[in-house]
Every structure is written in C-alpha cells, then in structure tokens.
Amino acid sequence: MGTAQKIIPHYTYEDYVHWEGNWELIEGFPIAMSPAPIPRHQLIGGALYAEFHFALKKCSHCRAYLPSDYKVKEDTILQPDIMVLCQTPKNKFIDFAPSLVAEILSPSTALRDRNTKYEIYQQQGIKYYLIVDINTNSIEIYELKNGQYQITPANADGSFEFIFEDECRVNVPLNEVWKE
Amino acid sequence: MIAASLITEFGIALKKCRHCKVYLPTDYKVQEDTILQPDIIILCKTPGTKFIDFAPSLVAEILSPSTALRDRNTKYEIYQQQGIKYYLIVDINTNSIEIYELKNGQYQITLANADGSFDFSFEEECRVNVPLNEVWKE
Numbered sequence: 001m002g003t004a005q006k007i008i009p010h011y012t013y014e015d016y017v018h019w020e021g022n023w024e025l026i027e028g029f030p031i032a033m034s035p036a037p038i039p040r041h042q043l044i045g046g047a048l049y050a051e052f053h054f055a056l057k058k059c060s061h062c063r064a065y066l067p068s069d070y071k072v073k074e075d076t077i078l079q080p081d082i083m084v085l086c087q088t089p090k091n092k093f094i095d096f097a098p099s100l101v102a103e104i105l106s107p108s109t110a111l112r113d114r115n116t117k118y119e120i121y122q123q124q125g126i127k128y129y130l131i132v133d134i135n136t137n138s139i140e141i142y143e144l145k146n147g148q149y150q151i152t153p154a155n156a157d158g159s160f161e162f163i164f165e166d167e168c169r170v171n172v173p174l175n176e177v178w179k180e
Numbered sequence: 181m182i183a184a185s186l187i188t189e190f191g192i193a194l195k196k197c198r199h200c201k202v203y204l205p206t207d208y209k210v211q212e213d214t215i216l217q218p219d220i221i222i223l224c225k226t227p228g229t230k231f232i233d234f235a236p237s238l239v240a241e242i243l244s245p246s247t248a249l250r251d252r253n254t255k256y257e258i259y260q261q262q263g264i265k266y267y268l269i270v271d272i273n274t275n276s277i278e279i280y281e282l283k284n285g286q287y288q289i290t291l292a293n294a295d296g297s298f299d300f301s302f303e304e305e306c307r308v309n310v311p312l313n314e315v316w317k318e
Contacts, residue, residue, distance in 0.1 A: 035207055035215075035231075036205055036206045036207045036217050037204075037205075037206060038206060038229060038230055038231075039203060039206045039223075039227040039228070039229075039230075039231065039232055040229070041206070042203045042204035042205065042206040042221075043201055043202075043203050043204075045204045046187050046191060046201075046202045046203055046204045047191060047201075047202075049184060049187060049188070049191075049204070050187060050188040050191030050192060050202070053184060053185070053187075053188040054188055054192060064184065065184065066183060066184045066187075066204065
C-alpha cells in the first residue's frame with residue numbers, strides 16, 4: 001500500500017468554481033449533486049418556490065431564490081433548494097446568511113440535511129430552516145430561538161407566518177404544495 | 181431569478197388545471213443515450229419516480245453563453261422531433277421570450293398578446309393566460 005491513498009484533498013472555493021457539473025463542498029469535501037433530483041422533488045420544489053415568490057411580492061427587500069452557491073466559508077459551499085434573501089447578493093455567490101433556507105429531502109441527502117446542514121444553518125444564524133419530506137408530505141419548520149433551532153408548528157389551516165427583516169411579514173400557505 | 185419568476189407565473193396560472201404542473205429541472209430521458217434537463221418543464225401527467233419518459237407539454241430554456249448554441253439548435257431539433265407543443269427560449273440579455281409552438285410537426289415562432297401575456301392551451305381543457313412580461317419586472 002502506497003502513501004498516496006492517505007492524502008485526502010481539501011478543496012476550497014477556488015477549486016470548486018472550475019468543476020463541471022453540480023457539486024456542493026462541505027469542509028473541503030466535494031459532494032456530487034448528479035443525477036438531477038427526481039421529478040416529484042422538482043414538482044414540490046417549484047410549488048414551494050412559487051408560494052414564497054408570490055407572498056414576498058409585497059416586501060421590498062426579501063426575495064425567493066432557486067439553488068445558487070451559498071459560500072459559508074472558503075471550504076464550504078452549499079446549494080439549498082430554496083432560499084429567501086433580504087439583501088441583493090453582490091458576488092457570484094451568496095456570502096451572507098440567508099433569512100430562510102429549505103431543503104427537500106431525498107434518500108441520498110436526508111442524513112446530511114438533518115445533521116450536517118442543520119448544524120451549519122443553525123450556526124450561521126439562518127432564522128428559518130424548512131425540511132420538506134416528500135414521502136410523508138410534511139414540512140418541518142425550524143425557527144432560531146436564542147441561537148438554537150426549535151421546531152415550530154404551522155397554523156391550523158396549514159399556513160405559517162414568517163417574519164423577515166424590514167417589516168416583511170408574510171403568511172405562506174405551505175399546505176398548498178401538497179395539492180396535486 | 182428569471183427562471184424562478186417564470187415558474188411562479190406558470191405555477192399560479194396552472195393552479196386551476198387538475199393535471200398540468202410545473203417542474204424544476206429534472207431528468208428528461210428522451211432515449212437511452214439522451215438525457216436532458218430543461219430549465220422549466222410542464223407535465224400534464226405524472227412522471228415515473230426517477231425521470232420523465234414522455235414528451236412534456238412545455239419546456240423552457242434560459243439562454244446562457246455556454247448553452248445558447250445548443251439550446252437554439254440541438255435541443256430545438258430534439259424538442260420539435262419529440263412533439264413538445266411549446267418551447268420557450270428565454271434571452272436574459274435582450275429581456276425577451278421567444279414562443280415556439282408546434283404546428284404540423286414544425287416549430288413556428290408565435291407572438292405574445294399586446295399586453296405581453298400568452299394563452300397556452302394544454303391537454304384536457306387546460307387553457308391558461310400567462311403574463312410572460314411579468315418576469316422582467318424586478
């Protein structure tokens with residue numbers, strides 16, 4: 001056995017930008033994002049995105065985004081399925097904490113979404129983290145309280161009121177996404 | 181952002197249709213050696229669990245410098261051949277959306293209404309007016 005196999009590369013954003021295809025990078029470790037998410041993942045993702053986009057039209061600064069590079073630090077770049085930003089990103093990537101991120105679970109990402117990413121999002125101070133389970137048709141709402149995520153129930157009618165920066169309060173009918 | 185706005189406009193318009201839904205990019209398996217991921221897809225029936233294996237009712241591609249040539253040629257031909265009724269080519273440099281509609285098996289460029297909207301007519305009486313010009317309002 002040679003020594004070569006013991007050398008585990010530690011990549012950074014500078015490497016990452018040159019890779020073809022779709023990747024995430026967590027503490028220097030590359031994670032392939034191919035193949036594309038399955039059709040139902042993309043159906044629910046589109047529906048949830050549309051609800052946020054529509055609700056946020058009344059706010060002047062907060063907008064919903066589809067996956068884009070969120071550079072947490074030099075060796076950690078994530079692409080949440082949906083983001084809400086309340087300021088305009090100035091670089092090729094997002095270099096500040098979003099106001100909300102949502103991840104739609106898939107078998108290959110569920111463990112990472114519930115653990116690694118949960119910790120990262122909490123640590124970065126992202127106010128809302130939504131975990132969307134397309135097998136059980138449920139959305140878990142984690143809200144940051146005193147620096148820790150706490151699971152928070154939706155309203156009885158299936159909607160939830162999100163309070164973002166600059167008086168941007170929006171009621172989003174989350175249950176709409178399951179109407180197929 | 182543009183793909184996103186377009187998804188919202190279609191998503192809202194299609195709420196009134198029972199079967200037609202908008203999808204974010206997912207694998208469209210045209211044949212064993214051809215798998216595409218259009219930027220926006222409308223399907224009027226439920227796809228398989230892993231990929232789409234039938235012709236969508238609409239696909240849209242947002243041009244980028246690295247894909248423009250392929251979108252206007254290779255993909256245009258494939259979509260036409262597969263019988264996809266609507267193909268939208270979105271040019272974010274000129275803020276324009278070209279609407280190609282299949283007529284007798286060939287794509288014909290079709291004009292939007294004077295107000296910037298377009299009436300799409302999908303399967304099963306799903307007719308929706310989509311304000312395409314809304315996507316340029318940032």
